[in-house]
Amino acid sequence: MRTIFAISAIISTLATPAYAQTTTAAPDLSVDTLKSVTKELSDDKFEGRAPASETEPAVLDYIVSRFKAAGLKPGNHGKWLQDVPLVEITAQNVKPLTFTGGSAPISLDYRTDMVVATYQVTPKIDLSNSDVVFVGYGINAPERGWNDYAGVDVKGKTVVILVNDPDWQTMNRDGPFEGRAMTYYGRWTYKYEEAARQGAAAAIIVHQTEPASYGWGVVRSSWTGPQLEPDIAGDHMDQSKAIGWIQLDAAKKLFAAAGKDFDKLAEAAKRKGFHAVPLGLKASTGFVNSIRRQASKNVIGILPGTEAPDEVVLYSAHWDHLGKCDAVDGDDICNGALDNASGVAGLVTLAQANAKAGPTRRSQVFLAVTAEESGLLGSAYYAANPVYPLSKTVGGVNMDVLNANGATKNFVVVGAGKSELEDMIKPLVADEGRVIESEPHPEAGGYYRSDHFSFAKKGVPMLDATSGNDLVKGGKEAGEAADKDYTDNRYHKPQDEYDPDWDWSGALQDLQIYYRLGRELAEGDAWPNWYEGSEFRKIRDQSRGGD
Known part of the structure; x- marks a missing residue:
């Protein structure tokens, strides 16, 4: 889940198809x-609602009972649940991450200095004396003329990577x-993903709070303990x-041991043409994995449509x-x-209404997803x-x-400037x-x-929006304080x-707003699309046959 933040500039008007004022x-x-x-969902008895855990069946039973009571019908061909095959990997006996070959050996302790895991479903991971290369932001984007891996072979090596994009400190939308x-x-x-495509044996990201948008405590809580991955062939x-x-x-400290200045190299990595820098160090770590395969479940409910039941409007929450x-x-x-029992509560509330x-x-589908x-x-x-074809979603x-x-006095569109759903909500927000x-x-x-x-990656326009922080009671000062309290003290912590x-x-x-938008889509015959130039426009056009 992403955190909630304060608000700044008003969205500019875009040249897009006009949508009529909703009634x-x-x-x-x-x-x-x-x-x-x-x-109920955040009660201790559910032990934090981990997927594929002993408490999952009770969580699912509760959600299904609330979907039923709200008036929904089973949404997966007469069933409420959809299996999601997962494999749980838990790293154990994690060795320190060590670096040798520099002016002094470096040993980083698990959880305190570093976290390490694996996507590989294998009983044991052994990284031994792997050459270390700093690859800047670790980006290979030929369409932007950018390749941090150009001229370097990292097969079998350990890459050290900066978080975010090279131009994240630019205070506007200009930049590569x-x-x-x-x-x-x-x-x-x-x-x-890119490090794996390049053949790297290990990929280590340098944590910085501002560009990551969360502190080390979030990394530690999210990256230790059981980790879930799709259970797939291979x-x-x-x-x-x-x-x-x-x-x-x-x-x-690591860069200093290699005779390098981290700050200078991080600054150089912001510029096009940066060349990866071998650090002359060897990295080693290892751990054993306990492996458990078990399907978790998505919960699907539906309010069937009358005239075009094969066309669906989707509400989702995890x-x-x-x-x-x-x-x-x-x-x-x-x-x-809040993260995200409240979202499921929103699903049930909208289903009732x-x-x-x-x-x-058209049909309306309510999807509570796992993991x-x-x-x-x-x-x-x-x-x-998909239970319902995405070309018909x-x-x-x-x-x-x-x-x-x-x-609040304001409303925020996350990733603004992407889809025509934004035009449809303008009158709703103004109301x-x-x-x-x-x-x-x-x-x-x-x-x-x-x-x-x-869903966006598959071409389906989905609105991601939330309240702003200009509170009716207390204004932006109170809203920013509340957001900061949540991010600093409760996000991904027991205090949520x-x-x-x-x-x-x-x-x-x-x-x-969500109800009125969904209702307008479900009552009408419009097919909102992504704006021209959106990275998701092409796949939507293809799925809709060029509509």
Whole structure:
């Protein structure tokens, strides 16, 4: 899940097809449903809702019971659940990550200085005396004339990589990688993918809080303990042996031992034409893996359409969280109340309202997906194995963390400037007396960090939006303080627990917009597309036969 941040510049008007003012009435949404579902799903008895855990069946039973009570029908050919084959890999007896060959040996301790894991489904990982190469941002983007791997062979070697894009410190959208706005090349997932394509034995990212958009505590809690991957043929043996992160201070010591200045090389890596730098060091680590194969589940409900039931509007949210995590004051359950029990509560609330309003021309599908925290695995599996063809999926809304800070004066589109759904929500936001603003921290790459991205890659326009932080009560100062408190103290930590004092009025504002957008799509015959120039436009056009 991506974190919530403060707001800055207003979205510019785009030359796009006009959508008529909607006449869909605002629904009567149940705050009691929001509270009860969020409270129940974040209860300690579910132990943090880890996928494929002992508590998953009870979590699924509860979600299905709420879907039924809301008026939904089973959405997977008469069944509520869709199997998502996963393999759980738990690293054990992790050796320090050591570097030799420099002015002094460097030994980095697991969890404190570094974290390491693997995608490979194998009982043992042994990285021994692997040559170390600094590859800057680890990007190979021929369409942008950029290749950090040019002229270097990293097969069997360990690559050290910077997080985010080279131009992330540019305070506008100008630059080879869209300036301040992170592209997919800046995401850690891409960096490991590219390192594997280059044949690297290990890929280690240097953690820096601002470009990563979260502190070391989030890395440590997310990258230790059981890790989930898709259970596929080949067992991911085409991936690097080891992947992981090191602390910034550890990286600086490492470079100093190699006789290099980290800051100078990081600065050089920002410029096109940067050449990878062998550090003259050898990296070693190792660990054993416990391996468990088990299917987790997506939950699918539907309100069938009347005239075009094969065309669907999609609402999604992930039900999973981290399970057991690093203890804080003796509490080791990461309950995930806001992240993302609240999103599932939003699904149930919207289902209730739509069922009460009666059937629509098109079908409406409500999808609670698994394993988002493990890399959007549940949504990716559905997108690759859709129950309803993606060419017939009109579009929809993904919900990842609802606003429990109170009503706001503004509304944020994450990754603004991508799809025509943005035009459709403009009158809906205006009806609430709010303004649409763009995300102030596009360097966080929020667009690539939640389940809508799985559908976007397949061409389906999905709105990813949230409240701003200009609170009706307290203004931006109060909103920014609340966001900072969540990011610093509760995000991916045991403190993300249900609070009976939360103010759900902001969530209700947003859900009104999601309801009206979905209802307009389901009642109408429009096929919103991506804007011209969007990276997802071509695949949508192909799936729709050039529409």
